[in-house]
Amino acid sequence: MSLHGSNGFSMTNLEAHNQSTQHERFTEWLHEVQSRAKLGPQLESVDQITPALEIEGNFTIIVDQEGNGDFVTVQAAIDAVATLNSQRVTIHIRAGIYLEKVVIPKAKPYITLQGEGSMDTVLEWNDTASNVDLQGNLLSTYHSATVAVESIGFVARNLTFKNSAPPPPNGAFGRQAAAIRISGDMAAFHGCRFLGAQDTLYDHKGRHYFQDCYIEGSIDFIFGDGLSQYRACELHAISHQGAFTAQKRKTPSDNSGFSFVDCKVTGSGQLYLGRAWGLFARVVFAFTYMEDVVDPRGWSNWDDAARDMSIFFGQYNCFGPGSAQARRVSWAHELSFVEAQPFLSLAFVDGEQWVDRHFLHLEP
Structure with missing residues (x-):
């Protein structure tokens, strides 16, 4: 026997209607991503889009906290870069723990931070969202970041971004503590570590690419509204509840x-692969090994069932004890190859236009 609502649908028909609507929306998104996948091969070289993003730079600055370089702090080196520079500047940061907050402003594009190894070069601070600035204003999550990237064409290699604020207890307020906030377009990271607890990596906005990186945290520790691909990360x-990701697609x-x-x-605990921070959140995991740290349901709609029709969470060919589909939420997707293919290539982030394959050691 079925229950009827005021709209005249039986529950069975309503579920079928919702599933059909969700599939239509996914199909629209799939076509959108597939269309982007066709753009890359039409470009003969990255120079056609942004010549200044060539990895071989024309200027290198040495940062050495012992005084054997051009500057002793990373921020001083960034401040020395010419405003609206049109050529890549590499800031080579020698081994050490650099206790400072760093901001790369919008007016200073094409900066590379080059460490001497992710275990050896560390940028570290300990702000949280509830801390205050010199004027007595709450920092908020946005300003808690140890490193804030606001310019385009940023690259980081072989270093650690760390927020050393301790993990928050259950139910704590204002303990968000970002290790990095990335608000600039076309940012690439290779061989980096991101260490924190709640809200470690603020993937705020723009197109971003991460390869061979290590990201550690407790609650929603990869979050934001970026268009980003994480490969071999x-x-x-480090917690027993929460989520690995919180994506904020809003419309x-x-x-x-x-x-x-x-x-x-x-890691530890039973975390969701993702929570729907935004009404139209989108996250896909493919060819990913999952330890038994994933909540068997897989995904969370942020306690809002109305989001089930608009969010898109999916897996493709994942393996390991945490990857089992049997108890996943009904609105999650196990993708076919055709559905998954657009998310597997650089085209997902328009990367054929700006990610340097040789630099990131990608197969041709």
Whole structure:
């Protein structure tokens, strides 16, 4: 026997209607991503789009906290870069723990931070959202970041971004503590570590690419509204509840989402792969090994069943004890190859236009 609502649908028919609507919306998104996948091969070289994003730079600055370089702090080196510079500047940061907040402003594009190894070069601070600035204003999550990237064409290699604020207890307020906030377009990270607890990596907005990185946190520790691909990265949980990701796509026209390819999901606890921070959140995991740290339901709609029709969470060919589909929420997707393919390539982030394959050691 079926129950009827005021709209005249039986519950069975309503579920079928919702599933059909959700499939239509997914199909629209799939076509959108597939269309982007066709753009890359039409470009003969990255120079056609942004010549200044060539990796071989024309200027290098040395940062050495012992005084054997051009500057002793990273921020001083950034401040020395010419405003609206049109050529890549590499800031080589020698081994050490640099206790400072760093801001790369919008007016200073094409900066590379080059460490001497992710275990050896560390940028560290300990602000939280509830801390106050010199004027007595709350920092908020946005300003809690140890490093804030606001310019386009940013690159980081072989260093650690760390927020050393301690993990918050259950129910704590204002303990968000970002290790990095990335608000600039076309940012690439290779061989980096991101260490924190709640809200470690603020993938705020823009197109971003991460390869061979390690990301550690407790609650929603990869979050934001970026259009980002994470390849061969490890996501490591240090809590017993929460979520690995919290994606904030807010409208159907918002071109954002997270794609994880050939990654590892490790750590402790029972975390969701993702929570729907935004009404139209989108996250896909593919070819990813998952330890038994994933909540069997897989995903959370942020306690709002109305989001089930508009969010898109999916897996493709994932493996390991945490990848089992049997108890996943009904509105999550196990993708076919055709559906998953657009999320597996650089085209997902328009990367054929700006990610340097040689620099990031990608296969041709």
